[in-house]
Amino acid sequence: MASTEIMTVNMGPQHPSTHGVLRLVVELDGEVIQKITPHIGYLHRGVEKLSEHRTYHQTLPLTDRLDYLAPMSNNLGYVLAVEKLLGIEIPERAQTVRVILTELTRLKSHLVWIACHALDIGAMTVFIYAFREREKVMSLYEKISGARMTSSYFRIGGLSADVYDGFEKDVQEIVDTFPGHFDTYEGLLTKNTIWMQRTIGNGVISAEDAINYGITGPALRGSGVDWDLRRDNPYSGYEKYNFQVPVGKNCDTYDRYKVRLVEMREAVKIIKQALDSLKPGPVLANAPQVCYPPKEEVYNTIEGLIHHFKIASEGFPVPEGEVYQSVENPKGELGYYIVSDGGTKPYRMRIRPPSFVNLGAIEKMAKGAMIADLVAVIGTLDIVLGEIDR
Amino acid sequence: MDALLALPPMYYVAMVAKVLIAFVFVLLTVAYATYAERKVIGFMQVRLGPMRTGWYGLLQPIADGLKLFFKEEVVPKQASTFAFLVAPLIALVPAFISFAVIPFGGNVEVFGYTIPLQIASVYDPTVGKVLDLNVGVLYILGMASLGVYGIVLAGWSSNSKYSLLGGLRASAQMISYELAAGLAIVSIFLMSGSLSLNQIVADQAGAFGVAGWYLFRNPFTFLAGIIFFICSIAEINRTPFDLPEAETELVSGFCTEYSSMKYAMFFMAEYANMVTVCAVTTTLFLGGWHGPAFLPGWMWFIAKVYFLIFCCMWIRATYPRYRYDQLMRLGWKVFLPITLVNVVATALWIMVVG
Numbered sequence: 001m002a003s004t005e006i007m008t009v010n011m012g013p014q015h016p017s018t019h020g021v022l023r024l025v026v027e028l029d030g031e032v033i034q035k036i037t038p039h040i041g042y043l044h045r046g047v048e049k050l051s052e053h054r055t056y057h058q059t060l061p062l063t064d065r066l067d068y069l070a071p072m073s074n075n076l077g078y079v080l081a082v083e084k085l086l087g088i089e090i091p092e093r094a095q096t097v098r099v100i101l102t103e104l105t106r107l108k109s110h111l112v113w114i115a116c117h118a119l120d121i122g123a124m125t126v127f128i129y130a131f132r133e134r135e136k137v138m139s140l141y142e143k144i145s146g147a148r149m150t151s152s153y154f155r156i157g158g159l160s161a162d163v164y165d166g167f168e169k170d171v172q173e174i175v176d177t178f179p180g181h182f183d184t185y186e187g188l189l190t191k192n193t194i195w196m197q198r199t200i201g202n203g204v205i206s207a208e209d210a211i212n213y214g215i216t217g218p219a220l221r222g223s224g225v226d227w228d229l230r231r232d233n234p235y236s237g238y239e240k241y242n243f244q245v246p247v248g249k250n251c252d253t254y255d256r257y258k259v260r261l262v263e264m265r266e267a268v269k270i271i272k273q274a275l276d277s278l279k280p281g282p283v284l285a286n287a288p289q290v291c292y293p294p295k296e297e298v299y300n301t302i303e304g305l306i307h308h309f310k311i312a313s314e315g316f317p318v319p320e321g322e323v324y325q326s327v328e329n330p331k332g333e334l335g336y337y338i339v340s341d342g343g344t345k346p347y348r349m350r351i352r353p354p355s356f357v358n359l360g361a362i363e364k365m366a367k368g369a370m371i372a373d374l375v376a377v378i379g380t381l382d383i384v385l386g387e388i389d390r
Numbered sequence: 391m392d393a394l395l396a397l398p399p400m401y402y403v404a405m406v407a408k409v410l411i412a413f414v415f416v417l418l419t420v421a422y423a424t425y426a427e428r429k430v431i432g433f434m435q436v437r438l439g440p441m442r443t444g445w446y447g448l449l450q451p452i453a454d455g456l457k458l459f460f461k462e463e464v465v466p467k468q469a470s471t472f473a474f475l476v477a478p479l480i481a482l483v484p485a486f487i488s489f490a491v492i493p494f495g496g497n498v499e500v501f502g503y504t505i506p507l508q509i510a511s512v513y514d515p516t517v518g519k520v521l522d523l524n525v526g527v528l529y530i531l532g533m534a535s536l537g538v539y540g541i542v543l544a545g546w547s548s549n550s551k552y553s554l555l556g557g558l559r560a561s562a563q564m565i566s567y568e569l570a571a572g573l574a575i576v577s578i579f580l581m582s583g584s585l586s587l588n589q590i591v592a593d594q595a596g597a598f599g600v601a602g603w604y605l606f607r608n609p610f611t612f613l614a615g616i617i618f619f620i621c622s623i624a625e626i627n628r629t630p631f632d633l634p635e636a637e638t639e640l641v642s643g644f645c646t647e648y649s650s651m652k653y654a655m656f657f658m659a660e661y662a663n664m665v666t667v668c669a670v671t672t673t674l675f676l677g678g679w680h681g682p683a684f685l686p687g688w689m690w691f692i693a694k695v696y697f698l699i700f701c702c703m704w705i706r707a708t709y710p711r712y713r714y715d716q717l718m719r720l721g722w723k724v725f726l727p728i729t730l731v732n733v734v735a736t737a738l739w740i741m742v743v744g
Contacts, residue, residue: 009551031714122711128435194630194710372713375639
């Protein structure tokens with residue numbers, strides 16, 4: 001027998017399919033993976049620490065940069081946490097718009113997932129198609145908040161402004177056209193023999209293991225665990241909407257792929273319902289100590305100007321206490337744990353990023369597989385380094 | 391030989407002109423295959439492809455070439471320099487010289503001489519026949535398997551792990567698919583009884599220029615044709631079999647460490663190989679230059695080759711990539727048995743049906 005040698009390959013931080021700056025030290029026996037050690041931290045910006053020196057309003061833009069593929073979902077988790085701590089009621093219109101936008105964000109994030117996942121496995125065309133559709137959501141983002149990625153559109157207490165005229169029409173167009181586009185992707189992938197060969201039986205993780213590793217989101221549901229925070233621990237009025245929670249059976253990449261595709265279709269359904277129930281009304285809570293006054297007041301009255309100046313310069317005090325609020329992000333459970341000492345800045349903010357926790361299972365899922373499978377596993381975990389490193 | 395030397399100089403001029411025109415045409419096709427690939431896949435992916443360099447980006451291949459030419463030559467310190475430098479050549483040259491035996495048209499009359507449109511052949515007026523390499527198919531198979539040495543050497547000499555993995559994948563892949571491709575051609579040998587490509591093409595003349603194609607002669611040659619084309623795509627490492635340079639796995643596979651013209655050579659070799667296998671498939675299965683009479687033979691040949699190239703690009707835009715072991719399984723467990731049975735079936739068909 002010829003003697004064999006274990007080869008150590010350093011994948012990343014500059015590698016086409018590690019989705020950012022993930023570095024994986026992979027030990028290979030031929031092409032078979034023996035060990036994977038993820039090294040993270042190349043994108044660390046210290047979001048948690050930075051937030052301790054910023055007022056609650058100023059912390060909000062930092063959350064855009066966590067999972068930069070789903071900024072509005074991150075915003076939602078944060079504003080919900082602070083609102084819970086403050087105990088303020090959000091007007092219904094603001095809640096509904098938030099649901100519409102977070103579900104659009106889910107679509108946006110999942111479109112990037114299917115694009116990159118398919119590209120990693122070699123299907124180039126799906127990548128371009130999905131990015132074409134994502135562009136529509138991005139334009140909507142831009143129209144609504146002025147920014148394509150770092151939107152910071154939600155505010156503690158509601159929304160930064162009411163939606164623009166024609167918002168309903170734009171959303172309606174997305175609702176009408178997207179399911180057809182999903183059919184296109186499915187046409188290219190779902191029954192494609194090579195796609196099925198590559199994904200069925202790849203990256204298997206049992207329901208028990210998935211729970212033990214703390215995996216959340218579509219990756220957990222792909223393993224057959226019926227758990228969705230939107231349904232099981234509703235927030236922002238999700239209890240009002242009818243939607244299915246797709247669950248996989250075989251715990252492999254193919255099931256996770258199907259779960260995410262169904263999720264996209266369900267997201268469209270939620271948007272449709274929310275759009276139908278959207279009624280005119282205020283978009284900011286009646287909480288003058290927290291929310292900025294309307295711009296006309298700021299420009300035209302001295303009281304309004306002082307009001308605005310006070311909130312902008314020193315923020316608002318938040319009652320002493322602690323809160324944990326989690327939302328079902330496209331990647332999984334995103335949680336904010338905020339401790340307040342009664343001041344205008346968070347005493348401590350801890351973020352539970354779904355990608356970070358999900359990444360922990362990578363060795364479990366890819367060990368003994370081939371290097372091409374590892375790439376598929378990275379894709380199916382749908383990690384974002386902005387969130388892992390924070 | 392004496393008879394050849396006794397020929398007048400104008401004959402040689404005509405012969406050299408033929409070789410030059412054919413070679414330049416192949417070179418241009420290779421260069422513009424890169425452009426066509428970007429355009430075709432671009433349109434399939436609802437984008438435009440290159441548009442800025444020249445009218446509709448037509449100067450893109452030239453711009454690419456110039457850019458690569460002026461790039462810095464990097465040779466890794468740990469690389470085995472000689473092998474590293476020679477590998478791109480070994481990859482490129484066989485890709486082009488396979489063309490020497492492919493007939494790309496019927497005979498033409500130039501200066502009163504009959505010139506066969508095939509680089510390595512002459513027309514012998516004494517017997518009234520075209521003489522070409524009598525083992526043309528073997529020569530093509532040989533050249534095709536030489537090309538892999540370039541890739542394996544590149545992978546090994548770079549002294550980089552991604553390159554090594556790419557080179558290993560390439561060698562395993564080439565060996566597996568060469569067998570199936572070779573066995574698929576055996577059906578053609580059985581039909582034609584000759585290894586001379588000129589003879590094989592001549593044998594495919596038929597009603598409307600289409601009926602004689604080996605692809606349509608009997609169901610088994612049809613199957614052989616399909617398998618040969620798939621195996622050819624696998625042999626030249628194109629999607630869905632582009633494992634040796636699988637971008638998302640091995641960064642750039644065997645050519646990870648290459649830059650400048652050396653990289654350009656690999657790039658050209660890839661496209662030259664694609665043009666070559668499409669030409670071989672055309673010659674063996676699609677009747678070579680035979681086609682309905684309203685177009686001259688060489689035009690039919692070009693049209694068929696371009697159509698097959700288009701198919702390669704179409705496949706690339708559609709399919710994901712195979713995994714290493716799946717690729718091996720497909721080659722050894724699916725294509726090899728099928729082609730083996732197919733050879734026997736073709737022989738039986740010839741015996742029974744004729």
